[in-house]
Amino acid sequence: MTTVDDIKCECGHTxxxxxxxxxxxxxxxxxxxxxxxxxxxYDGVSRRSQTFSRTIVDKIWNFFSSVRVAIILIIIVLLxxxxxxxxxxxxxxxxPAEQVYPEKYGIAGEIYYxxxxxxxxxxxxxxxxxxxxxxxxxxxxxxxxxxxxxxxKKLPVKRHLSFMKGQKVYTSVSLSQDKEPVLDQLQRSLSxxxxxxxxxxxxxxxxxxxxxxxxxxxxxxxxxLVIVAVLMRxxxxxxxxxxxxxxxxxxxxxxxxxxxxxxVEFKEEYYDPEDVPEGVDVEGRVVKNYQTDAILYENxxxxxxxxxxxxVEVHRDQIRVNHPLKYKDLLLYQSGRRLxxxxxxxxxxxxxxxxxxxxxxxxxxxxxxxxxxxxxxxxVRVLEYFTDFExxxxxxxxxKSPDPNNPAFVVSVISxxxxxxxxxxxxxxxxxSSPDGEPVxxxxxxxxxxxxxxxxxxxxxxxxxxxxxxxxxxxxxxVMGFYWQHRRIWINFEGEEIQIAAHTxxxxxxxxxxxxxxxxxxxxxxxxxxxxxxxx
Amino acid sequence: MINKxxxxxxxxxxxILIAAGWAVYQSAIKDKQTIEEGTAAPNFMxxxxxxxxxxxxxxxxxxxxxxxxxxxxxxxxxxxxxLDQVHNKYKDRDVQVLAVNIGESDVTxxxxxxxxxxxxxxxxxxxxxxxxxxxxxxxxxxxxIDGEGVVRRIVIGGPMSEQTIEQYIQEIxxx
Numbered sequence: 104m105t106t107v108d109d110i111k112c113e114c115g116h117t118x119x120x121x122x123x124x125x126x127x128x129x130x131x132x133x134x135x136x137x138x139x140x141x142x143x144x145y146d147g148v149s150r151r152s153q154t155f156s157r158t159i160v161d162k163i164w165n166f167f168s169s170v171r172v173a174i175i176l177i178i179i180v181l182l183x184x185x186x187x188x189x190x191x192x193x194x195x196x197x198x199p200a201e202q203v204y205p206e207k208y209g210i211a212g213e214i215y216y217x218x219x220x221x222x223x224x225x226x227x228x229x230x231x232x233x234x235x236x237x238x239x240x241x242x243x244x245x246x247x248x249x250x251x252x253x254x255x256k257k258l259p260v261k262r263h264l265s266f267m268k269g270q271k272v273y274t275s276v277s278l279s280q281d282k283e284p285v286l287d288q289l290q291r292s293l294s295x296x297x298x299x300x301x302x303x304x305x306x307x308x309x310x311x312x313x314x315x316x317x318x319x320x321x322x323x324x325x326x327x328l329v330i331v332a333v334l335m336r337x338x339x340x341x342x343x344x345x346x347x348x349x350x351x352x353x354x355x356x357x358x359x360x361x362x363x364x365x366x367v368e369f370k371e372e373y374y375d376p377e378d379v380p381e382g383v384d385v386e387g388r389v390v391k392n393y394q395t396d397a398i399l400y401e402n403x404x405x406x407x408x409x410x411x412x413x414x415v416e417v418h419r420d421q422i423r424v425n426h427p428l429k430y431k432d433l434l435l436y437q438s439g440r441r442l443x444x445x446x447x448x449x450x451x452x453x454x455x456x457x458x459x460x461x462x463x464x465x466x467x468x469x470x471x472x473x474x475x476x477x478x479x480x481x482x483v484r485v486l487e488y489f490t491d492f493e494x495x496x497x498x499x500x501x502x503k504s505p506d507p508n509n510p511a512f513v514v515s516v517i518s519x520x521x522x523x524x525x526x527x528x529x530x531x532x533x534x535x536s537s538p539d540g541e542p543v544x545x546x547x548x549x550x551x552x553x554x555x556x557x558x559x560x561x562x563x564x565x566x567x568x569x570x571x572x573x574x575x576x577x578x579x580x581x582v583m584g585f586y587w588q589h590r591r592i593w594i595n596f597e598g599e600e601i602q603i604a605a606h607t608x609x610x611x612x613x614x615x616x617x618x619x620x621x622x623x624x625x626x627x628x629x630x631x632x633x634x635x636x637x638x639x
Numbered sequence: 640m641i642n643k644x645x646x647x648x649x650x651x652x653x654x655i656l657i658a659a660g661w662a663v664y665q666s667a668i669k670d671k672q673t674i675e676e677g678t679a680a681p682n683f684m685x686x687x688x689x690x691x692x693x694x695x696x697x698x699x700x701x702x703x704x705x706x707x708x709x710x711x712x713x714x715x716x717x718x719x720x721x722l723d724q725v726h727n728k729y730k731d732r733d734v735q736v737l738a739v740n741i742g743e744s745d746v747t748x749x750x751x752x753x754x755x756x757x758x759x760x761x762x763x764x765x766x767x768x769x770x771x772x773x774x775x776x777x778x779x780x781x782x783x784i785d786g787e788g789v790v791r792r793i794v795i796g797g798p799m800s801e802q803t804i805e806q807y808i809q810e811i812x813x814x
Contacts, residue, residue, distance in 0.1 A: 151648075158645060160645045160648050160649055160652065161645075163652060164648055164652070198777075199777070227663055230662060230663050231659070231663055234658075234659040234662060234663065235659075237655075237659070238655045238659065241651070241655060242651070242655075245651065334662045334665075337662065337665035338665075355766060356766050356768055358771060407682060407683065407684045407694065408681065408682070408683040408684070408768055408769060408772050409683040409684045409685045409764070409768055409769050409772075410683075410684040410694075411692075469744060470744050470745065471744055471746045472746075473745065473746050473749070485746050486750065487746075487747075487750050488744060488746045488747045488750070489747070490711075490743070490744075490747065491711065501710075501711070502710060502711045502747070503711055504711050505709055505711055505741065505742045505743050
């Protein structure tokens with residue numbers, strides 16, 4: 104398709120509008136006299152964004168194809184991300200946000216809340232910015248890679264003299280010998296150095312490492328895959344991040360799933376002090392292993408939430424740090440523990456006057472029984488249980504949380520001697536008899552029931568394989584771009600003169616060394632400086 | 640031959656726009672509660688304090704006042720007498736008051752119920768499963784559910800007065 108805007112080069116080739124260097128011979132097409140040779144970055148191809156800006160589609164396209172716009176977007180996102188860390192986000196505070204921010208952080212906190220920074224990372228504008236970066240990534244790449252691919256696919260052999268002279272590596276040699284053997288020798292030297300050589304008449308071109316030019320674009324494809332994979336978390340069921348505390352012996356619902364997990368045993372193992380290297384200053388013992396022996400159950404009665412679970416064992420595993428329990432797409436990570444938590448008080452009931460132990464009884468801190476038979480004719484009745492005991496301002500006993508942090512029981516001992524019951528308070532390690540009269544019964548604490556509580560992180564991350572794959576593609580692109588260079592060397596016989604020009608996208612020194620060595624093979628000596636017209 | 644036809648670019652831009660729009664939309668609705676006024680109240684089954692169990696579905700045809708509470712929560716305690724009054728007033732008019740206790744022991748709750756002389760059923764959510772299902776944040780939180788099982792009103796915080804509760808009950812009173 105030829106249009107009126109296309110540019111015809113003096114060599115006869117028709118180039119698309121916007122082309123800087125003729126696709127066939129490399130002659131600069133838009134250069135006025137005295138102007139610099141155009142930048143070789145994209146081989147002087149016509150890039151859409153540099154050529155059209157008439158329609159709205161052009162304008163949107165051009166906006167996103169600008170690397171400067173991309174960098175500005177990235178800087179804005181960086182700044183926003185920094186702002187999001189000034190105060191904790193809403194999910195990390197407790198209590199109503201409209202109160203907490205002003206109370207805790209003063210006027211700055213109030214502004215922070217009013218501007219909506221308390222939910223910054225999930226705000227529509229933050230996500231929009233991220234997506235704009237993604238869009239820019241796609242369009243920047245397309246705008247460059249499509250024409251670049253087209254330009255590099257053809258490898259014209261003979262290039263215009265002004266193209267040769269315009270290169271950062273250029274030299275010419277006068278020749279008095281036969282052309283053919285010299286040309287043969289140059290071709291051999293290039294081939295030996297791994298160049299793919301094309302010869303046309305008295306012109307040669309050698310090229311290697313072209314694939315490294317695709318590195319940045321493959322890298323971008325990888326980044327886009329990672330962005331898409333992260334966005335897949337938004338699909339219901341793809342992502343779960345919860346936490347459960349499970350006591351030893353307890354079976355608990357795994358939050359957000361239909362599974363139940365039983366903590367059979369929690370172990371904390373230590374290094375033998377003799378194994379710790381000398382000179383290493385450690386306080387106390389050094390932990391070697393945190394481990395939960397767990398059983399995973401599936402609840403067959405999950406259709407009705409809250410219904411008595413119908414549990415079927417599906418998996419059994421030892422959960423250690425970085426070695427999660429894996430079942431289908433569910434992951435349970437070892438990520439916390441509370442050791443030696445008192446779960447029940449063991450108490451001996453004592454007849455004070457007779458100094459006689461009537462019998463032992465147990466007060467469970469989680470599910471206490473309301474009546475406990477201690478002996479044939481003696482019963483302990485639990486009248487009140489405050490899990491987290493405190494006195495209110497009106498001197499009323501109450502619990503300030505449902506967790507047994509400071510358990511307090513009111514019990515009544517009923518026996519033939521005390522038919523109406525004798526009341527006492529039982530706290531963690533102390534008791535308080537009722538003030539009226541001499542008490543008949545006393546209490547002696549024996550070793551309480553203790554259990555370790557394990558903290559398990561609950562994760563579902565179905566997009567993880569995609570994130571790994573995307574990251575692999577990113578790495579592939581980086582390696583391609585970093586460790587290989589695209590080098591081209593053009594050689595042209597013009598009368599009694601050999602013109603040599605070379606181009607690379609990086610490592611100019613390496614390229615000059617190769618040109619130097621190739622010239623040495625035809626007994627021409629050129630110093631690196633003589634081959635340096637520019638380029639780093 | 641650079642293609643000046645904008646169709647390819649329009650398609651690319653449109654695809655990106657659709658993907659981006661979908662992502663923004665998803666993230667915007669992600670934070671929202673899934674139970675709100677006008678949506679169906681999820682069914683559940685819980686044991687009753689003192690034995691037996693109850694399923695929400697079985698109360699279809701009746702209005703339900705579903706209150707989430709704990710004895711450690713002051714406004715919850717203050718609200719209980721009003722809920723009890725309302726329960727006695729409306730129990731013959733097909734409105735059921737249900738109080739879901741969050742994770743406490745039978746002893747603690749039964750002493751509380753005795754002390755306050757509460758006559759409505761108390762459900763024991765020992766593992767806080769239903770509390771999570773109903774996305775309970777601060778307590779008390781009360782759901783007013785109509786005879787069709789649709790949440791008509793959600794009241795977060797309290798205590799509500801007897802008048803307030805009665806006023807909201809009018810919205811769920813079966814014909």
